[in-house]
Amino acid sequence: MDAVLSLFEGFTHALTPMNLLWVVVGCFLGTAVGVLPGLGSSMAVALLLPMTFALDPTGAFIMFAGVYFGGLFGDSTMAILMNTPGQASAIASTFEGHKMAKAGRAPQALATAAIGAFIGGFVSCFLVVFVAPLLAELSTSFGPAEYFALALFAFVATSSVVADSVLKGLMALVLGVGISVIGIDSVSGTERFTFGVPELFDGVSLVTVTVGILALGEVFFIASRIRRKANDNTINASGRPYLSRKEFGEALPAWLRGTAIGLPFGVIPVGGADVPTFMAYGLERKLDSRRKDPQFGKGAIRGLAGPEAAGSATTGIAMGALLALGLPISATAAIMLAAFRQYGLQPGPLLFDRSPELVWGLLASFFLAMIVLLIINLPFAPLWAKLLKIPDPYLYGGIAVFCGLGIYATSASTFELLVLLGIGIISFVLKRYGVPLAPLMIGMVLGPLAESSLRDALLASGNDASVLVSSPITIVLYIVLIGALVYTGVGRVLARRRQAASTTAKVEEPVS
Amino acid sequence: MSVQTQANTRTRTGHLGAGTWWEGRSGLIVPVIMAAFSTYLLVGILTMEVAEDADQPGPQFFPMLIMIVGYAITVLLTIAYIRNPEPVDVSDELPAEAEEEKAFSTPVTSAVSASRMDPHEEDEPSRDRQALAEARAADSKHRTHSDFVSLAWGAGGFAAFALILEFAGWIIAAALLFWCVARSMGSKKPLFDLTVALTFSSLVYIAFAVMLGLNLPSGILGGGF
Numbered sequence: 176m177d178a179v180l181s182l183f184e185g186f187t188h189a190l191t192p193m194n195l196l197w198v199v200v201g202c203f204l205g206t207a208v209g210v211l212p213g214l215g216s217s218m219a220v221a222l223l224l225p226m227t228f229a230l231d232p233t234g235a236f237i238m239f240a241g242v243y244f245g246g247l248f249g250d251s252t253m254a255i256l257m258n259t260p261g262q263a264s265a266i267a268s269t270f271e272g273h274k275m276a277k278a279g280r281a282p283q284a285l286a287t288a289a290i291g292a293f294i295g296g297f298v299s300c301f302l303v304v305f306v307a308p309l310l311a312e313l314s315t316s317f318g319p320a321e322y323f324a325l326a327l328f329a330f331v332a333t334s335s336v337v338a339d340s341v342l343k344g345l346m347a348l349v350l351g352v353g354i355s356v357i358g359i360d361s362v363s364g365t366e367r368f369t370f371g372v373p374e375l376f377d378g379v380s381l382v383t384v385t386v387g388i389l390a391l392g393e394v395f396f397i398a399s400r401i402r403r404k405a406n407d408n409t410i411n412a413s414g415r416p417y418l419s420r421k422e423f424g425e426a427l428p429a430w431l432r433g434t435a436i437g438l439p440f441g442v443i444p445v446g447g448a449d450v451p452t453f454m455a456y457g458l459e460r461k462l463d464s465r466r467k468d469p470q471f472g473k474g475a476i477r478g479l480a481g482p483e484a485a486g487s488a489t490t491g492i493a494m495g496a497l498l499a500l501g502l503p504i505s506a507t508a509a510i511m512l513a514a515f516r517q518y519g520l521q522p523g524p525l526l527f528d529r530s531p532e533l534v535w536g537l538l539a540s541f542f543l544a545m546i547v548l549l550i551i552n553l554p555f556a557p558l559w560a561k562l563l564k565i566p567d568p569y570l571y572g573g574i575a576v577f578c579g580l581g582i583y584a585t586s587a588s589t590f591e592l593l594v595l596l597g598i599g600i601i602s603f604v605l606k607r608y609g610v611p612l613a614p615l616m617i618g619m620v621l622g623p624l625a626e627s628s629l630r631d632a633l634l635a636s637g638n639d640a641s642v643l644v645s646s647p648i649t650i651v652l653y654i655v656l657i658g659a660l661v662y663t664g665v666g667r668v669l670a671r672r673r674q675a676a677s678t679t680a681k682v683e684e685p686v687s
Numbered sequence: 688m689s690v691q692t693q694a695n696t697r698t699r700t701g702h703l704g705a706g707t708w709w710e711g712r713s714g715l716i717v718p719v720i721m722a723a724f725s726t727y728l729l730v731g732i733l734t735m736e737v738a739e740d741a742d743q744p745g746p747q748f749f750p751m752l753i754m755i756v757g758y759a760i761t762v763l764l765t766i767a768y769i770r771n772p773e774p775v776d777v778s779d780e781l782p783a784e785a786e787e788e789k790a791f792s793t794p795v796t797s798a799v800s801a802s803r804m805d806p807h808e809e810d811e812p813s814r815d816r817q818a819l820a821e822a823r824a825a826d827s828k829h830r831t832h833s834d835f836v837s838l839a840w841g842a843g844g845f846a847a848f849a850l851i852l853e854f855a856g857w858i859i860a861a862a863l864l865f866w867c868v869a870r871s872m873g874s875k876k877p878l879f880d881l882t883v884a885l886t887f888s889s890l891v892y893i894a895f896a897v898m899l900g901l902n903l904p905s906g907i908l909g910g911g912f
Contacts, residue, residue, distance in 0.1 A: 360746040368731035568869035592849035
């Protein structure tokens with residue numbers, strides 16, 4: 176009951192007019208920045224970080240909460256409308272979400288995303304309040320060997336869920352992990368793969384890679400086939416921004432499943448919300464293919480609802496993990512951690528004792544932020560959708576400028592802009608040949624974790640590789656992994672055989 | 688990175704020669720990228736200066752694993768592309784795919800493309816046919832597969848932006864980038880575009896540099912703010 180009392184106390188701090196204002200301002204700014212293509216929630220927090228130093232810590236973090244969640248809402252808005260997710264966690268939403276928008280159901284897609292994010296976020300905030308200590312214990316029982324197994328698990332899961340061709344998925348993964356080893360080695364301090372270029376000492380920034388791959392590469396790709404577009408995919412965004420009873424009924428189980436998938440990932444540092452969103456997407460897709468009339472590929476509402484709820488649930492728990500453990504789960508959480516340090520606060524169990532006002536005020540403001548966001552996103556979804564009426568040349572011109580803006584603002588270097596250009600061009604080539612790009616980003620985010628945990632495990636055991644499979648947790652993880660591999664492998668071979676049989680039959684008929 | 692782009696153009700030029708061995712095998716650029724990156728790692732590992740007292744496994748251990756896997760994937764991808772000259776397989780860009788598929792469809796390639804996870808393509812034969820016709824019409828004007836002129840405007844515009852940004856300042860550089868990308872997207876109104884571009888870049892400057900205090904270079908127009 177302590178938690179409830181403290182939470183009520185928190186609400187009394189959060190509900191002062193000034194703090195309420197900061198929540199609303201934060202939500203609005205976060206949504207606006209998140210909506211800008213190529214700028215995700217982590218960039219929203221980074222861009223607005225300097226601004227918040229004018230406020231007192233409680234106000235600043237309350238506003239941060241708004242910006243952070245607002246950025247997530249904005250990310251998925253953009254992912255749905257324009258197929259340009261600002262953050263890796265919004266990629267899974269693009270698959271079905273964008274197809275829904277293309278099929279003329281853009282407002283409903285936005286509503287599905289907003290409600291899904293609301294449900295996931297709300298449930299996770301509740302859990303953070305009550306079971307944060309339990310989750311902390313679970314996470315601290317993980318050692319290097321467990322983390323390595325987890326990273327490996329995430330690698331394989333993404334290259335098999337997203338990739339049609341395992342070979343191409345692995346290729347993207349290797350590129351991503353490879354990029355992540357550039358820079359000064361965190362264990363030994365050795366300079367790696369920099370060839371003396373000082374700009375590379377800190378490695379290639381994840382923001383640069385994300386923007387290059389998702390935004391700039393996309394601009395190039397569209398430019399390269401602008402004149403051969405078969406049909407004009409103008410998206411009609413007007414219409415009812417609410418869901419019919421039937422749609423709601425269809426989305427509800429997916430929201431709940433997504434939330435359930437997303438929650439545990441909030442304390443596991445596998446790079447934030449990307450893995451659970453992909454897992455939720457994969458699950459919905461699997462379930463869908465068993466139905467009589469599979470909706471996936473045509474804009475399935477559940478293919479959007481699942482990942483949205485999962486992403487938001489993970490984010491909520493991740494904020495809890497950051498507060499309770501001082502453990503940054505994602506890039507955004509890492510930026511928040513930096514912000515805490517700016518104020519001389521060290522997140523962790525002690526924070527709850529030292530500044531309960533701030534912690535509980537912040538937790539209370541999560542709930543407020545969720546409600547505010549639902550209010551500004553549900554009725555105004557068609558307004559955000561209006562962004563699509565901008566003619567293509569200006570829209571993509573604008574995206575390109577914002578790519579440059581985001582990267583220059585965070586790095587202030589011409590070199591970083593050229594890296595961005597190079598990554599954009601490579602990602603264009605990969606896109607053209609159907610290489611999936613999500614594994615590249617997963618590899619990049621989790622590469623350092625995989626490397627350091629592998630080395631720590633081997634170091635502690637004196638290069639004895641058996642340490643990797645010595646604990647029950649790792650054994651379970653590897654068994655599940657092998658099981659999943661065999662399962663998808665068998666499924667693929669069977670599908671190929673079936674289709675080969677049907678195409679041979681087709682080829683024998685005369686082709687028009 | 689420049690190595691990879693050079694190799695890229697070379698392979699593409701090969702692809703332009705219709706009827707040569709390269710036709711349908713331009714995808715070899717993918718293993719070329721992989722090989723180039725693995726080689727980058729190899730050179731980096733060989734030239735790395737590791738302190739002698741570094742703990743084992745050292746900083747070279749993990750990149751070495753990646754490099755080995757990278758080379759293995761290179762070999763496998765190369766074999767895959769040489770054995771099956773593969774049509775472009777970006778599933779949402781139907782025209783190109785349909786066009787190439789018709790040109791050199793073998794039982795093997797159709798089996799491979801049929802195994803892609805897009806179950807609904809077959810349900811829409813009329814859309815397929817229409818897309819095919821449109822692609823052919825477009826191809827009579829543009830022989831190349833990707834529109835490299837457009838691409839060059841986009842990429843060139845960004846390169847120019849990156850290089851002149853600190854000298855010319857945000858407003859001019861960003862306007863140039865905007866204009867180039869708009870042009871690459873097929874806009875036919877250069878003068879009107881220029882107005883839009885300058886307005887846009889100025890608005891961004893006001894919003895982010897003046898109001899949010901981001902560090903954007905004012906360049907030769909500097910001193911105003």
